[in-house]
Amino acid sequence: MDFSYSEEQQMLKESVGRFVRQQYDFDTRNRIAASETGYSEENWKLFAELGWLTVPFGEEDGGFGGSAVDLMVMMEEFGKAMLLEPFLPSVVLAGRLLAALGDARRKAELLPALMAGNLQLACAWAESGSRYNLANVRLSARGEGGNVILSGVKVNVLNGPNADKLLVTARESGAVTGREGLSVFLVDRDAPGVDVRAYANMDACRAAKISFNEVTVPESARLGKPGGVYDALERVFDHATAAVCAQAVGALDSLLRKTVEYSKTRKQFGVHIGSFQALQHRMADMFIECQLARSITVMAAMQLDSEAPWQSRSAAVSAAKSRLGRAIRRVGQEAVQIHGGIGMTDELDVSHLFRQVTGLELLFGDADYHTARFARLQNAG
Amino acid sequence: MNADFSPEDAAFRDEVREFLQNEFPAAYRDKVDAGIRLSKDEIVHWQKILHEKGWAAPNWPVEHGGTGWSPTQKHIFAMEMGLTGAPEPVPFGMKMVAPVLMAYGSGEQQQRFLPDILQSNVWWCQGYSEPNSGSDLASLKTSAVRDGDHYIVNGAKTWNTYGQYADWIFCLVRTDTTVKKQEGISFLLIDMHSPGVSHKPIVLLDGHSEVNEIFFDEVRVPVENLIGEENKGWTYAKVLLTHERTNIALVPRSTRRLRALRRAAASLDDGQGGSMLENPVFSHRLAELEIELKALEYAELRTLASLSVGKSPGPESSILKIVGTELAQRIDEMFLELGAYHSLPYLPEQFDEGFQGTNLEPGGLAGQGLVYLNDRKLSIFGGSNEVQRNIICKAVLGL
Ligand SMILES: Cc1cc2nc3c(=O)[nH]c(=O)nc-3n(C[C@H](O)[C@H](O)[C@H](O)COP(=O)(O)OP(=O)(O)OC[C@H]3O[C@@H](n4cnc5c(N)ncnc54)[C@H](O)[C@@H]3O)c2cc1C
Numbered sequence: 166m167d168f169s170y171s172e173e174q175q176m177l178k179e180s181v182g183r184f185v186r187q188q189y190d191f192d193t194r195n196r197i198a199a200s201e202t203g204y205s206e207e208n209w210k211l212f213a214e215l216g217w218l219t220v221p222f223g224e225e226d227g228g229f230g231g232s233a234v235d236l237m238v239m240m241e242e243f244g245k246a247m248l249l250e251p252f253l254p255s256v257v258l259a260g261r262l263l264a265a266l267g268d269a270r271r272k273a274e275l276l277p278a279l280m281a282g283n284l285q286l287a288c289a290w291a292e293s294g295s296r297y298n299l300a301n302v303r304l305s306a307r308g309e310g311g312n313v314i315l316s317g318v319k320v321n322v323l324n325g326p327n328a329d330k331l332l333v334t335a336r337e338s339g340a341v342t343g344r345e346g347l348s349v350f351l352v353d354r355d356a357p358g359v360d361v362r363a364y365a366n367m368d369a370c371r372a373a374k375i376s377f378n379e380v381t382v383p384e385s386a387r388l389g390k391p392g393g394v395y396d397a398l399e400r401v402f403d404h405a406t407a408a409v410c411a412q413a414v415g416a417l418d419s420l421l422r423k424t425v426e427y428s429k430t431r432k433q434f435g436v437h438i439g440s441f442q443a444l445q446h447r448m449a450d451m452f453i454e455c456q457l458a459r460s461i462t463v464m465a466a467m468q469l470d471s472e473a474p475w476q477s478r479s480a481a482v483s484a485a486k487s488r489l490g491r492a493i494r495r496v497g498q499e500a501v502q503i504h505g506g507i508g509m510t511d512e513l514d515v516s517h518l519f520r521q522v523t524g525l526e527l528l529f530g531d532a533d534y535h536t537a538r539f540a541r542l543q544n545a546g
Numbered sequence: 547m548n549a550d551f552s553p554e555d556a557a558f559r560d561e562v563r564e565f566l567q568n569e570f571p572a573a574y575r576d577k578v579d580a581g582i583r584l585s586k587d588e589i590v591h592w593q594k595i596l597h598e599k600g601w602a603a604p605n606w607p608v609e610h611g612g613t614g615w616s617p618t619q620k621h622i623f624a625m626e627m628g629l630t631g632a633p634e635p636v637p638f639g640m641k642m643v644a645p646v647l648m649a650y651g652s653g654e655q656q657q658r659f660l661p662d663i664l665q666s667n668v669w670w671c672q673g674y675s676e677p678n679s680g681s682d683l684a685s686l687k688t689s690a691v692r693d694g695d696h697y698i699v700n701g702a703k704t705w706n707t708y709g710q711y712a713d714w715i716f717c718l719v720r721t722d723t724t725v726k727k728q729e730g731i732s733f734l735l736i737d738m739h740s741p742g743v744s745h746k747p748i749v750l751l752d753g754h755s756e757v758n759e760i761f762f763d764e765v766r767v768p769v770e771n772l773i774g775e776e777n778k779g780w781t782y783a784k785v786l787l788t789h790e791r792t793n794i795a796l797v798p799r800s801t802r803r804l805r806a807l808r809r810a811a812a813s814l815d816d817g818q819g820g821s822m823l824e825n826p827v828f829s830h831r832l833a834e835l836e837i838e839l840k841a842l843e844y845a846e847l848r849t850l851a852s853l854s855v856g857k858s859p860g861p862e863s864s865i866l867k868i869v870g871t872e873l874a875q876r877i878d879e880m881f882l883e884l885g886a887y888h889s890l891p892y893l894p895e896q897f898d899e900g901f902q903g904t905n906l907e908p909g910g911l912a913g914q915g916l917v918y919l920n921d922r923k924l925s926i927f928g929g930s931n932e933v934q935r936n937i938i939c940k941a942v943l944g945l
């Protein structure tokens with residue numbers, strides 16, 4: 166048993182940590198959030214130079230061949246500083262899906278550009294009635310004279326407004342919630358019939374509701390086996406979900422640290438509020454939550470890197486996301502409460518962290534969804 | 547024991563229901579249903595409709611234009627208003643400063659201020675909290691120094707809800723620094739348009755600025771704006787805090803929101819082929835909240851019953867504040883979960899007056915994420931829930 170970071174992981178942690186500490190303070194982040202694209206192109210280029218954009222890709226694709234633990238190390242640091250750059254949606258999610266499904270020609274065309282910071286991707290999977298079920302897809306793909314016509318609406322397309330290309334899940338056949346019959350298509354964000362309504366999410370990251378109004382793409386835009394991508398999709402999302410857990414662990418740590426610090430400086434009734442046992446015990450509980458959140462996230466990442474059957478790897482990820490959901494509630498709400506009124510203000514980073522973790526709580530499935538998924542996988546095992 | 551309404555009370559309920567059905571403007575109802583804030587003008591308009599009917603001030607005595615209703619009737623009225631979604635009057639004038647004026651103000655002060663409050667001609671805000679005096683309110687520092695016929699006020703208040711709309715502010719100010727902190731506080735009414743008063747909005751979690759900082763720089767306030775005696779302000783404020791505790795349990799609002807939650811859950815996919823209401827985990831937790839609401843409602847009715855036999859509500863009202871606000875927050879959490887990805891967009895402007903676009907989310911869910919964020923305030927303001935628990939420990943349990 167060994168829970169220590171490898172030398173490489175230690176270096177990665179230090180390099181990402183140094184960047185967020187030195188170049189990503191709260192004011193800088195606010196400026197970036199208010200900019201037109203909502204992320205910094207300059208930072209993105211820097212990430213590419215530092216090789217961070219290659220981490221999730223296999224060596225055969227020209228990547229660093231990073232493990233789930235490597236990714237965890239990075240995401241935790243990103244979470245601490247509420248990073249806005251679209252590393253998760255463009256690289257971890259859409260990039261990996263492209264790597265998993267694309268043929269050699271397609272990958273050679275796009276992955277190097279992605280890793281060099283010259284291409285932005287987004288994955289369009291969620292729909293109005295799908296909740297967190299990846300198989301629940303109504304957006305239809307029908308063949309017509311050698312082309313495919315896509316019709317339907319996707320919601321919560323992370324990085325949608327900034328993406329050059331979209332990876333869109335579509336139903337070619339089967340029932341609305343069926344795993345069979347799902348395909349993924351690569352669509353230009355500017356293609357005729359693609360209607361993007363851009364907005365910012367609670368975490369200040371950009372997202373879009375995207376309507377596909379009879380969008381015509383060639384057969385070659387299909388990535389992977391026609392109607393047979395579900396398993397690959399689920400695995401990519403499992404990796405992304407573990408990454409989100411790590412991001413939340415970082416953000417929760419920031420919330421805990423800031424709350425404890427504040428309780429040692431804020432005075433009421435002539436004493437520091439941190440001297441009230443009513444608050445002390447709750448901060449002790451926040452600390453416990455952070456520790457459990459971290460432990461179960463490590464467990465999920467290690468399982469993902471193992472040779473265990475996919476079913477148990479998926480169960481590990483769901484266990485982590487479920488537990489994180491509870492930790493986020495507790496730590497997030499307590500952080501605001503213990504700060505009092507000031508914790509509710511836009512002026513303080515605590516409110517931004519609270520919004521960020523609330524977003525992460527729902528992303529890729531809330532605690533109820535993942536508890537149910539965990540139970541299903543356990544029962545089937 | 548008897549929890550039934552008398553025939554008269556039942557008839558009264560029907561009358562209120564019918565009135566609200568006919569007179570609460572449909573356009574406002576639609577806005578409330580969609581989670582859009584009513585503007586100041588709209589709230590005033592609605593207040594004036596109530597005033598016309600003689601129902602603007604249910605809690606005031608008849609001689610000042612109140613209704614003379616029994617506690618049960620007040621409860622019925624608040625419940626029906628809440629179920630309709632009709633806004634209560636902004637509390638600062640009607641529920642906070644008016645009772646102080648009635649109890650401790652001079653006849654002149656009552657004549658000067660009460661009619662305009664009753665008719666919603668003048669908006670008030672509450673100036674208690676300061677940056678360094680939150681839970682420890684009595685430590686407040688904003689000073690008022692006597693200078694002939696005036697007080698000269700200097701200092702800063704904060705968290706003033708709707709301070710940006712207010713014509714007047716009632717303040718706790720320090721008039722004596724040499725005595726125990728509670729004994730040097732006075733209750734002063736200040737015209738917000740006086741020279742030297744300025745305000746700065748504070749943006750909160752949900753992107754809106756419903757609260758403000760208010761600054762006083764050498765503000766001259768006529769001594770006739772002092773309520774009661776100098777240095778007795780803390781007593782006046784405290785008496786009020788224990789008396790003016792109507793509807794702190796938020797029962798009408800929570801009833802309305804739980805019904806809406808049930809309706810919304812029935813109409814939304816669970817993603818697996820059923821509705822969210824059919825989802826066993828979701829419906830189980832919804833039921834738990836409905837049960838909690840029942841317990842709360844009866845706790846409130848019991849408090850009400852003791853009021854109607856002349857007892858003043860003791861520190862038990864802390865129970866209503868704690869349970870009521872925490873239940874409201876749990877309902878918000880369920881809405882957040884129900885919305886799933888639809889809860890994530892952060893579009894405060896979508897709920898502003900005059901927003902022209904279409905809402906992003908499906909019916910009823912637009913903005914529930916923002917409500918979840920904003921309602922974190924419920925356990926912080928009005929005496930934080932920690933302070934309320936301290937009150938129970940000290941005043942009820944004798945700890
Ligand atoms: C089944 C069992 C086995 C045990 N085995 C052993 C043993 O093998 N060896 C041994 O030496 N002892 C043993 N103990 C004793 C045990 O260590 C004591 O019960 C324990 O230290 C608590 O002391 P107390 O029972 O006197 O309760 P008290 O100390 O009187 O505490 C009463 C309550 O007050 C709380 N409290 C006390 N101080 C504070 C504080 N500062 N802040 C907040 N809350 C506080 C406590 O948590 C508790 O809820 C055992 C006890 C039990 C029940």
Ligand SMILES: Cc1cc2nc3c(=O)[nH]c(=O)nc-3n(C[C@H](O)[C@H](O)[C@H](O)COP(=O)(O)OP(=O)(O)OC[C@H]3O[C@@H](n4cnc5c(N)ncnc54)[C@H](O)[C@@H]3O)c2cc1C
Nearest residue numbers: 441502503505506672674675680681705707923927930932
């Ligand atoms: C949205 C909003 C609207 C408001 N509107 C108004 C208004 O219109 N007018 C007005 O005057 N004020 C208003 N307030 C202020 C409100 O009353 C204060 O925020 C509240 O009293 C808490 O004070 P604080 O924010 O300074 O927190 P603090 O007093 O600094 O408290 C910080 C934390 O410490 C806890 N704490 C403090 N003392 C103790 C103790 N003895 N034991 C255990 N825990 C303790 C608190 O519960 C809290 O969790 C509003 C606040 C908000 C958020």
